[in-house]
Amino acid sequence: MRGRLAGLRARLLAAMLATAGVTLLVAALALLPSLQSQLKRQSESSLRAATVSSRAVIQQRVAPATPAQVEADPLNRTLVPRPDLFVLQDAALDLRNRVDGRVVVLDLTPTPLWDSENGSALPRQAIYRALVAGDTITTEDGDTAVVVTPLTKGEKEVGLLVTQKRLTDVAAAVRQVRRAFLTAALAGLAVAVLLASGLAATLVRRLRRLRQAAMRITAEGPTASVPLDTGGDEVGDLARAFASMQEALQRQEQARRAFVATASHELRTPLTSLGWSLELLDEDLRDGAPDLEDARAQVEGAHAQLLRLQRLAAELLDLSRLDATVELRREPVELGELARAVAAEFEQEAADQDVRLDVARPRGPCWAGGDPGAMARIVRILLDNALRFSPAGSAITVEPAYAGEQAVIAVQDEGPGVPEDERERIFERFQRGRRTGGEGGFGLGLAIGRELARRQDGSLTLEPRAGDASGARFVLRLPIDLPTGGHPGEAAETGTAAGVVD
Numbered sequence: 462m463r464g465r466l467a468g469l470r471a472r473l474l475a476a477m478l479a480t481a482g483v484t485l486l487v488a489a490l491a492l493l494p495s496l497q498s499q500l501k502r503q504s505e506s507s508l509r510a511a512t513v514s515s516r517a518v519i520q521q522r523v524a525p526a527t528p529a530q531v532e533a534d535p536l537n538r539t540l541v542p543r544p545d546l547f548v549l550q551d552a553a554l555d556l557r558n559r560v561d562g563r564v565v566v567l568d569l570t571p572t573p574l575w576d577s578e579n580g581s582a583l584p585r586q587a588i589y590r591a592l593v594a595g596d597t598i599t600t601e602d603g604d605t606a607v608v609v610t611p612l613t614k615g616e617k618e619v620g621l622l623v624t625q626k627r628l629t630d631v632a633a634a635v636r637q638v639r640r641a642f643l644t645a646a647l648a649g650l651a652v653a654v655l656l657a658s659g660l661a662a663t664l665v666r667r668l669r670r671l672r673q674a675a676m677r678i679t680a681e682g683p684t685a686s687v688p689l690d691t692g693g694d695e696v697g698d699l700a701r702a703f704a705s706m707q708e709a710l711q712r713q714e715q716a717r718r719a720f721v722a723t724a725s726h727e728l729r730t731p732l733t734s735l736g737w738s739l740e741l742l743d744e745d746l747r748d749g750a751p752d753l754e755d756a757r758a759q760v761e762g763a764h765a766q767l768l769r770l771q772r773l774a775a776e777l778l779d780l781s782r783l784d785a786t787v788e789l790r791r792e793p794v795e796l797g798e799l800a801r802a803v804a805a806e807f808e809q810e811a812a813d814q815d816v817r818l819d820v821a822r823p824r825g826p827c828w829a830g831g832d833p834g835a836m837a838r839i840v841r842i843l844l845d846n847a848l849r850f851s852p853a854g855s856a857i858t859v860e861p862a863y864a865g866e867q868a869v870i871a872v873q874d875e876g877p878g879v880p881e882d883e884r885e886r887i888f889e890r891f892q893r894g895r896r897t898g899g900e901g902g903f904g905l906g907l908a909i910g911r912e913l914a915r916r917q918d919g920s921l922t923l924e925p926r927a928g929d930a931s932g933a934r935f936v937l938r939l940p941i942d943l944p945t946g947g948h949p950g951e952a953a954e955t956g957t958a959a960g961v962v963d
Contacts, residue, residue: 473664477657478650485646493639500631505606508560509599512608512624515556519549519566519622520612550575562626566612571621584609584623591621604628667696671703683710716890728773731766738763772845776905779838779913789832789916793944796827796836796861796870803840804859807848815853818844821860829868830942831917836870839913839921842906843872843935850876850933867919868941873926873934884923907935914939 549566557564557577566575571588573579584600584607591598591609595618598609605627612620667690674687687707690700738759745751797820804820811818829836840859847857855875862869879887890908907921914921919939926934 473661474654474657477653477660481650481653485649489639489642489646493635493642496638497631497635500634501601501606501628504626504628504631505599505601505608508562508606508624508626509597509608511556511560512610512622513597515552515559516610516612516622518552519556520614520619553577556624560624560626562624565623565625567621567623569618569620574620584625588621588623601628604632664696667692667700671696671700674703678707678710683707683714728770731769734766735763735770738766776909779905779909789835789913791830791832791917791942793828793830793942794833794836796829796868796939797823799833799836800840800859800861800870803837803844806841807844810848811857814848814851816848816851817856819856819858821858821862823862827861827863827868828941828943829919829939831919831939832913835913835917836937836939839910839937840870840872842910843870843937846906846935847872847874847876847933850874852876855932863941864938866941867938869939870937871924871934872937873932875932878926878931878933879923887923888921910937 553564553566553575554577563581564575564577565573565583567573567583567588569592571583571592573583584602584605587598587600587602587607587609590600591611595611597611598607600607602625605625608624610622611618612622670688670690674685677685677687687704689704690697692700741759742751742756745756801820804818808818844857844859851857851874857872857874860869860871860873862871888907888911890905911921914937917939919937921935921937924934924936926932
């Protein structure tokens with residue numbers, strides 16, 4: 462496991478470095494070529510603007526020879542008049558200083574009238590293109606930007622103005638940016654390495670603590686101490702979920718131990734009693750003159766213990782079915798009839814305990830949707846629980862009714878009630894309240910009842926009694942489901958039984 466965590470750290474580090482490297486590479490590919498092209502375009506645009514702006518001054522100094530000048534010098538047909546040559550030179554020098562490049566003034570021959578770099582080759586192709594187009598031409602000749610613009614007098618061309626500028630400064634600027642970008646990229650990668658190393662080490666350390674905690678729980682059980690992780694990220698959530706799982710395991714372990722202790726006691730007592738009864742009956746039968754009254758008492762005691770064993774077995778069977786998620790039926794059930802049928806099963810037991818068992822009659826049929834057997838099982842659990850804690854001379858009331866959008870069966874007794882701090886605990890498996898009065902059982906009945914209610918989209922709750930009334934009031938709530946041919950208004954028309962709270 463340690464090797465796998467180390468591999469995770471290496472993979473996290475490699476992933477972060479790869480992400481940073483790819484990001485920097487993409488940024489370089491997107492930035493540097495476009496930067497060079499943009500700088501070239503800006504240099505060419507600046508060169509063109511400077512050339513065009515100086516054209517007006519220079520073309521005033523370049524004009525065809527006048528007729529008088531032609532008579533005096535027949536060969537001087539296109540040259541600049543000598544008095545204006547120095548003025549032309551000043552304007553051309555000013556342009557050269559502005560563009561920091563070569564400036565050439567040509568006549569239409571084309572022959573240089575003035576060249577800032579005598580002897581250098583002229584950009585013939587650009588010059589001819591400008592002569593043909595009669596407009597300003599901007600082009601590149603290798604690493605040199607070239608601008609050629611016509612010089613005019615009125616509507617007549619009298620010459621050409623050529624400017625050239627090497628783009629070495631652009632290349633130098635790009636190289637400088639590239640070096641700066643490389644330096645920044647290396648620094649960024651170094652920071653990424655440090656951050657990724659720290660993050661990966663922290664993450665792996667926290668995961669290793671969780672692994673050690675899991676191994677400790679495996680070795681020592683759910684009660685093993687586990688360090689807390691208060692981080693607000695996903696690993697912290699995982700640690701808190703792990704702690705919640707440990708708490709659940711502790712509760713399950715406590716429930717298992719309680720179940721084993723309770724089961725050993727609850728099963729041993731009736732089995733021992735049955736054994737004694739059978740031994741006594743066997744002795745009486747061996748003597749040949751059995752005491753019939755004593756034999757009847759022994760049989761009644763054995764029968765009571767057998768019923769107790771059957772009840773315990775039924776609870777365990779119900780629990781196993783719930784854990785196996787056995788499918789429940791869904792059909793309309795009339796709660797009033799169901800309550801009366803189940804109450805009839807407890808009439809003799811209630812009479813033996815001097816407890817009155819009353820089933821309230823609603824003003825009309827009270828229909829709920831669910832499994833009839835599961836509903837009857839819940840009502841049996843509630844009545845059995847009420848009989849256990851009802852004193853002699855008290856009453857148990859069963860009230861089927863409608864309550865808002867649900868159908869309910871309320872079972873209330875006049876026993877000692879349930880303390881506030883046990884109102885939810887008694888619905889947990891293998892948990893019993895303090896006021897059991899020595900009654901036996903696994904503590905599964907209410908847990909089974911609540912789970913059966915939940916499986917039928919209902920609920921089973923313990924609700925407070927009105928006023929200062931003693932006892933407990935359990936309410937089973939189920940969805941309303943009218944039989945075929947019924948209508949929604951039927952539920953409202955039947956009303957609500959007295960005492961049931963919406």
